Amino acid sequence: MANSRFEYVKQFEREHHLLPDTYIVIRVDGKGFHKFSEEYKFDKPNDLRALQVMNRAAQAVMSQFSDVLMAYGDSDEYSFLLRKQCSLYERREMKLITMFASSISTNYYYYWNEEFPEKPLKQSRLPNFDARAVTYPNFSLIRDYFSWRQVDCHINNLYNTTFWTLVSKGGMTPKEAENKLIGTVASDKNEILFSQFGINYNNEPEIFKKGTILMREMTQEESEVNESELSSRQKQRIEKKRKKAEIKTYHEDLITNENFWTSRPWLSL
Numbered sequence: 730m731a732n733s734r735f736e737y738v739k740q741f742e743r744e745h746h747l748l749p750d751t752y753i754v755i756r757v758d759g760k761g762f763h764k765f766s767e768e769y770k771f772d773k774p775n776d777l778r779a780l781q782v783m784n785r786a787a788q789a790v791m792s793q794f795s796d797v798l799m800a801y802g803d804s805d806e807y808s809f810l811l812r813k814q815c816s817l818y819e820r821r822e823m824k825l826i827t828m829f830a831s832s833i834s835t836n837y838y839y840y841w842n843e844e845f846p847e848k849p850l851k852q853s854r855l856p857n858f859d860a861r862a863v864t865y866p867n868f869s870l871i872r873d874y875f876s877w878r879q880v881d882c883h884i885n886n887l888y889n890t891t892f893w894t895l896v897s898k899g900g901m902t903p904k905e906a907e908n909k910l911i912g913t914v915a916s917d918k919n920e921i922l923f924s925q926f927g928i929n930y931n932n933e934p935e936i937f938k939k940g941t942i943l944m945r946e947m948t949q950e951e952s953e954v955n956e957s958e959l960s961s962r963q964k965q966r967i968e969k970k971r972k973k974a975e976i977k978t979y980h981e982d983l984i985t986n987e988n989f990w991t992s993r994p995w996l997s998l
C-alpha cells in the first residue's frame with residue numbers, strides 16, 4: 730500500500746509520546762469481573778486459583794516486556810512499573826496500553842485453561858482487560874502509588890472477608906450483611922470477625938491481605954550503572970541481563986518496609 734494516493738489518510742493519526750525521563754505505570758483491570766467471578770463460580774471472598782491465573786499471566790507479561798521492573802496486583806488488577814529510561818515503542822501511549830491490555834488478556838486465557846481445566850471459558854464471557862498509563866516524575870510518587878494500591882487491597886479484603894463471613898457463617902442475606910457493614914471502620918470489622926466467628930483477620934493468608942508483588946531481581950553491580958554514559962553495546966548487555974533476571978514473587982508489606990525498597994536501588998535509576 731506504500732505510496733498510493735490513499736496514503737494521505739495516515740496523516741490523520743495522532744500519537745501521544747509519554748513524557749521522557751519519568752516512571753511509567755501501566756495498570757490493567759479486568760472488565761466486569763464481578764460478573765465474571767459469578768459466572769465461573771469463584772470461591773468468595775477470594776478464589777486462590779483465580780489469583781494464580783492473574784499472577785501467572787502478569788508474570789508472563791513481565792517476561793515479555795523486560796522494561797518492567799516490578800508489578801503489583803490483587804483481585805482483577807495489576808500495575809506494572811516500567812523503568813525511567815524505557816524506550817519501548819518510543820513510549821507511544823497507544824502502543825503501550827493496547828499491548829499490555831492484549832497481552833494480559835491472552836495470557837489470562839492461557840493460564841486459566843491450565844488452572845481450571847474443568848471450567849472451560851465460554852465465548853459469551855471471555856476475560857478482557859482495560860489498561861491505562863500514568864507517568865510519575867519521581868520515585869517517592871512511585872512508592873506512594875504502590876502503597877495506594879496495597880491499601881486498596883487491604884480495605885477491600887477486610888470488607889469482603891467480613892461480608893462473606895456474615896453471609897456464609899452468620900446466615901445473613903447479602904443485603905443484611907451489607908447493611909450491617911454500613912458505617913463500620915476497620916476495627917469494627919476486625920471485632921465482628923473475632924467476637925462473632927473467632928476469626929483473627931491477622932491470620933488470613935498474606936496473598937489475600939497484601940496482594941502479590943513480582944520483582945525482577947537484579948544485582949548490585951547492575952544497579953550502579955548510569956545509563957546515559959553507556960555505549961549502545963553496553964546498553965544491550967544490560968538489556969540482556971534484565972531479560973535473564975529472575976522474577977520473584979512476594980506477599981509483603983510495601984508501605985512500612987523501607988528495606989524492601991532500599992535493598993533494590995535499581996528500581997529508581
Ligand code: ATP
Pocket residue numbers: 758759760761762763764766771772773774775776777779780804805
Ligand atoms: P470494571 O469493569 O469496572 O472493572 P468489575 O466488576 O471488574 O468492573 P472491579 O472493581 O474491578 O469491578 O472488581 C473486581 C471484582 O472481581 C471484585 O469485586 C470481585 O467481586 C471479583 N474478583 C476478582 N478476582 C477475584 C478472586 N480472585 N476471587 C473472588 N472474586 C474476585
Ligand code: ATP
Pocket residue numbers: none
Ligand atoms: P508490527 O508489530 O510492527 O505490527 P508485524 O510483523 O505484525 O509488525 P505488519 O506490518 O503488521 O508487521 O504485517 C503483518 C505481517 O503478518 C504481514 O506482512 C504478513 O507477513 C503476516 N501475515 C499476517 N496475516 C497473514 C496471513 N493471513 N497470511 C500470511 N501472512 C500473514
Ligand code: MG
Pocket residue numbers: 758
Ligand atoms: Mg474498575
Ligand code: MG
Pocket residue numbers: 758759760761762763805
Ligand atoms: Mg475490574
Ligand code: MG
Pocket residue numbers: 758759804805806
Ligand atoms: Mg478491579
Ligand code: MG
Pocket residue numbers: none
Ligand atoms: Mg502487525
